[in-house]
Amino acid sequence: MNQANSLVAAGWDVELVSAVRRRDDIQFPLDARVKVSTVVDLREDAHVPPAGPVARWRDRRRGRLLDRPARHIPAGEFGYRYFNRYVEERLIAYLRTLTDGVLVTTRPALNFLAAEHASRGVIRVAQEHMNHGTHKRDVQQRIRETYPRFDTVAVLTERDREEYEALLPGTRVVRIPNAVHSLDQVPARPRSKIAVAAGRLFPQKGFDLLIPAWAKLVEAYPDWQLRIYGSGEKKAELRALIEEHHLYNHVFLMGHTDRLDDELAKASFYVLSSRFEGLPMVMIEAMSHSLPVVGFDCPTGPSDVLTHGVDGLLVPPEDPDALADAMAKLMKDEGLRAEMGVAAVLTAASYGPDAVHPRWEALFTELATRPGRHGQRRPGGAAKGPHA
Incomplete structure (x- = not known):
């Protein structure tokens, strides 16, 4: 389009x-x-x-x-x-x-x-x-x-x-x-205690790996929320996984939205949990909102866009423990989220x-x-x- x-x-x-x-x-x-x-x-x-x-x-x-x-x-x-x-x-x-x-x-x-x-x-x-x-x-x-x-x-x-x-x-x-459709975006809020992920609720997007990773963080960060936007065939399975890990007050399947830009602007970082990608466009859209990214270094895309430690954090593919550790690093450091967010929007500019x-x-x-x-x-x- x-x-x-x-x-x-x-x-x-x-x-x-x-x-x-x-x-x-x-x-x-x-x-x-x-x-x-x-x-x-x-x-x-x-x-x-x-x-x-x-x-x-x-x-x-x-x-x-x-x-x-x-x-x-x-x-x-x-x-x-x-x-x-x-x-x-x-x-x-x-x-x-x-x-x-x-x-x-x-x-x-x-x-x-x-x-x-x-x-x-x-x-x-x-x-x-x-x-x-x-x-x-x-x-x-x-x-x-x-x-x-x-x-x-x-x-x-x-x-x-x-x-x-x-x-x-x-x-x-x-x-x-x-x-990306525009670089003129509302910047995200480093003080926010919301993380966002988005994509079809299919195995490729790895939300079944993200939810257990988030479960490891709830005790240390009980006031944080994970919001997952999208629809698809795995919704019931992901809902069951949320129930299994008692995350009903912490992880939310938000469904499809026509206003994803508004939702991205409410968050303080974006999570990419995909098993594989082409070029993760929603991730780049998130970066255009000054959102740093935590993601699996899956084939291909994330490492072609991100510089680890500068505008995001990349961890080994399909490793929920490493994903949880990287998310925790951003969750405990508002200054780091703000610094990486500035770098993220500069990276997104080359995809305008x-x-x-x-x-x-x-x-x-x-x-x-x-x-x-x-x-x-x-x-x-x-x-x-x-x-x-």
Whole structure:
């Protein structure tokens, strides 16, 4: 959304293509000039009962394909459950209609389909948001087979760039981090006795490791709160873990919020307990509020952003005892929280829109004007971004 807003403001024609749509409302602010279209609309009121024998046949076929597993997407893809034979067919049909402009696909499943089915007239850019080693083997194999067909593969960190360049010799790989939506944020409160974590309530985010770590701190710091923002399939398990450790007055599952910036500003540090990351954007958003970070040094992202001991504290991955010790170090020292918070906002500045989005513009312009390319250039250029 941030990228689309920036590009359309700079004069590009931008279309955001929703591969699968289930909700009426768009979850983040989007410039009204960005066109939004949908390939497969699964909202309840979107399906019109068919009239006529041909329409009924097509509707029955649609139902059968919705129940059949994907054929082109490997089962190890993290979003595999969102894809089925019908979604695949509709996406392939859409990709074959594209004749020019820049097509940006944003996850492995969409990258695989674009590599194999997008027309030759379109410039193809694959965004890769995860460290290669976190992908399952079947996904890694498809990456090796298909990513060389892209004009550019864009990754989030320097370590990822080096790894993908070695994996895909001859393929252009660039590092362009995601951008925070704004650097003009309300600074956090070093005096606050609130720590914040945020993300989907999935195993990746490691909240099942964070809660036991917090339990080790309650006796020494009974007046502190841990607030976890997000929704997801592990909510009941995390609730049970809170009950098991008698943390119902200390750890709170806050659910989804549309006002995370306001909640971050109430805290005095942020906790990243992930088992793995691509580039932890909520962490960088927190740093833009002058929040220091305590986190696992998981692959990849945290250590590509943080400097241990300067703007945050990193501990060995999946080590709740070490995480608890690092949190305690900040909890007992308001001066250290304030000092690291100043350093954190300076670090976040390099991920601001003005620092990141011109890099996308430069890349798209270069690709569109290469010899042999007939893509449109700004302001007539198009940037399309399917996502699941």
